[in-house]
Amino acid sequence: MKKLTAIILSAFLLLSTVPVQLRAEGDNNPESTKNAEALEAQVLLQRLEEIKNMDMSELTSAEKKELRKEVRETKKTLKTNSKGVYLSVGAIIIVILLLILLL
Numbered sequence: 207m208k209k210l211t212a213i214i215l216s217a218f219l220l221l222s223t224v225p226v227q228l229r230a231e232g233d234n235n236p237e238s239t240k241n242a243e244a245l246e247a248q249v250l251l252q253r254l255e256e257i258k259n260m261d262m263s264e265l266t267s268a269e270k271k272e273l274r275k276e277v278r279e280t281k282k283t284l285k286t287n288s289k290g291v292y293l294s295v296g297a298i299i300i301v302i303l304l305l306i307l308l309l
Contacts (some may be wrong), residue, residue: 243287250280 244297265273293301 247284250277250284254280 234285254277257277262270
């Protein structure tokens with residue numbers, strides 16, 4: 207009886223959700239946004255290279271601190287714009303365990 211209740215409840219929850227497609231207003235050309243993002247990423251990478259090649263011995267501690275802050279922000283921006291899928295080790299282990307149990 208408990209299994210039947212759980213199955214009916216899960217079926218109801220799965221069937222009650224309806225995917226809704228959202229329409230975004232704006233540019234319909236995804237290539238132009240991809241090109242703009244690629245150009246922005248290229249500019250940020252060039253700036254990181256400039257900072258890396260700078261002579262740090264001439265800078266004051268405040269300027270060094272400002273540069274470190276800029277590098278952190280630039281790396282954070284590049285990471286958020288990468289749009290990659292990241293899986294933690296725990297998630298991978300859970301997926302493998304589920305596959306083993308189901309197969």
